[in-house]
Amino acid sequence: MIATGALQQIDKLLGPRGYLDSADDLKLYEYDGSVDKALPELVVFPRSAEDAAELVRIAHLHRIPIVGRGAGTGLSGGVIARAGGIVISFARMNRIVEIDLANERAVLEPGVVNLEITQAVERDGYFYAPDPSSQKACTIGGNVAENAGGPHTLAYGVTTNHVLGLETVLPDGTPMSIGGKAPDMPGYDLTGLLTGSEGTMALVTGIIVRLMRQPELVKTLLAIYDTVDDCADSVAEITARVITPAAVEMLDGVMLRMVEEATHAGYPMDAAAVLLIELEGLKEAVEEQAEQIVDACKCCRAREVRIARSAIERELLWKGRKNAFGAVGRVSPSYYVQDGVVPRTKVAPTLREIHRISEKYGLTISNIFHAGDGNMHPIILFNHHKPGELVRAKAAGDEILRFCIAQGGSITGEHGVGMEKMELIAAQFPEETLDMIARFKRLFDPECRLNPGKMLPTGKGCMEIRQPVGMQI
């Protein structure tokens, strides 16, 4: 229960339409795009950075846990209010504060939807590079918290490479401005430290991002294969030939058929796998590289390589890719997405291992992922109504991620550790690293009230969890 005193202060600050506290409403904020759930006790909607800072001060005064929330599209349980308390939703802080094309910068409130940034500047020939698949819904605040990626990060880098400054509030209500529009501000790079800290160290209330010039030409290719190995080999071949596409996405046969039935993007139904490759840049470079890619793919026994002839064809190919999770939802009652990363040369053996794990657990696993940078997204299909399937899905996911670690990879490339992988992180990092992360957490948030129970294994963090760990679908 939120203390009456706190509720009165919040009511006074935001008015009766500035928060939700009924059981029905709170239910809508108990989940994100992952599989875990927990009920918050109050959801508040600040309209300004000052509101947000005041809310953090009220929570500090009454010792209430707080969790920042954007659109709730996250895939690791990052916005689940595990300890109850207040969810601070940035839904009403969704203004683009400033667009400064001459300096290639935009100043944003955290609730701005990712795609809206590009939409605001595309007529002038600019774009914002990181493009998570959920970019039509996910917010820049959430992107900063999770250090979000996307298909085009192969060429342009992830969120942290595009964030130059942050307005933040520390858990005790102290405001802290870090970085700025200009590069290399003096002192320690706190912007770099906080980007990807999963909302556990400071609440972000303002963001400065880099805008980039749109490429002159974009070409999208679809390479079709009769075996998964040939498809994976093409990725290595493209790298070896020093071609640098903007995106290299791979879909296996299971995924292809689900996507094609849902989207009719023109993917072949009988292929074992396809690569969706995008080239961007100067006309001369793109045209040359397209020829080189066709050659590299044919060299690796591609059955066919198609080049999108128009913007409509191109968008259709990408629609299939970006709507993939929706397509899975049509055929399977539940699914569990993983986010492991392996070195680029280990993509083929990792796919073979995922196939073995799929057979071992008797679960269908489809693959759609950022092959160019080794970021795997196996999607484990299961039915939560069937006893034991959820546990099996979780075990299969764990086994895949342990294999990724053994290949010298990581358990997460862009979704974050959250509460989903907090126990598994201990398999990736030595004790000393986890202890150091915990010390940073305590330094910023000594009372452990900001997004508690995330990122670090139970016992390494600094709080007791009121809500039990585990998925409750």
Place this chain on the structure above:
Amino acid sequence: MTIVPGSAEELAECLAEANARNRQVTVCGNSTKDRMGGPISPSDVTISTRALNQVLQYNPRDLTISVGAGISYCELSGILAEHRQMIPLDPPFSDRASISQRATIGGIVAANTSGPRRRLYGSARDMVIGMTFATLEGKLIRAGGMVVKNVAGLDMGKLMIGSFGTLAVMTSLNFRLHPMPAGTRTFVQDFEQMAGVMAARDEVLKSRLQPAAIDILKMVGGYRLAIQAGGSPAVLDRYSRELVRARVREGAEEDVLWRDIREATPQFLREHENGAVVRVSCLLSDLGRVLEAWPVQASARAGSGVCYGYFEQAAELRHPATGTSAVEFAPQGFRESTELWPRPGNDFAMMKKIKDMFDPRGLLNRGRLYGRI
């Protein structure tokens, strides 16, 4: 006393021992940037990473490499060049005949130095994907990893970049690599007025071209714009068509031009014992004003927003009215007596807390960083 540990473990032990005995420590690689940053308080022991100079892991097809912090950028670039790969940091203090005088990769990352091609490739924070650092407690902490996309755990590596050895000692670093372009071509154009050079730069920024480097040099009597492009012959010819007013520099001539730009600061410091280099981080739109306000030679990463002013007498240096200005290099005496950095903002308290967490008694490179941390 200078200690040169032969392994990361040995280095961590040295730190733990210095900590136990409450000894002031100077951390360095090859000490190429002694005149940079705040003067370090007199120390009891110097620890150099220069013996940690091995390649730890390199599979060219993965486009990643892991190296000891003590390897020189020059040597590392040579190893990568055999596979037509690169770490395009272009740091100064790298082009010296003697190996012991070349900047180490650890020192480059600790000082966060970079060069002309940061317009296209970014700086250390965009290229480092993982590292191991040793703490005063004698622990080796691993952050990040050997894959290009990785959000597991906190990105502690970012804090070490530009920390000038004031928190911990980096013992190894992992980088993402870039393939070398098939060829390069440089375009040079001279202007008498600031307005002219800025208009030419703006035209490039607003064009579809994606040059690797856009530098402006302020010289006696005018400004020089130098643009480097990389790619296939067809791509380079496109640049030639669009930058038709510029003079083309290729081959050895081009290499010398960029080497001189990269090494401008070390060259200046060798020639001017009492000289100072001021560095300004500014908006792209303020860059012309910063350069114009300086009565001395200057240069700028004109596509990134970083300017360097070269003052032959440190005593005569001036901070421009715009941008965030810091004295980057100056003689010892000057650095002791003058405020080198801008007034700290409301983030300084947290920086201090982080320093205290790693080094509560201020033993590591004391005084070297912002606010004399």
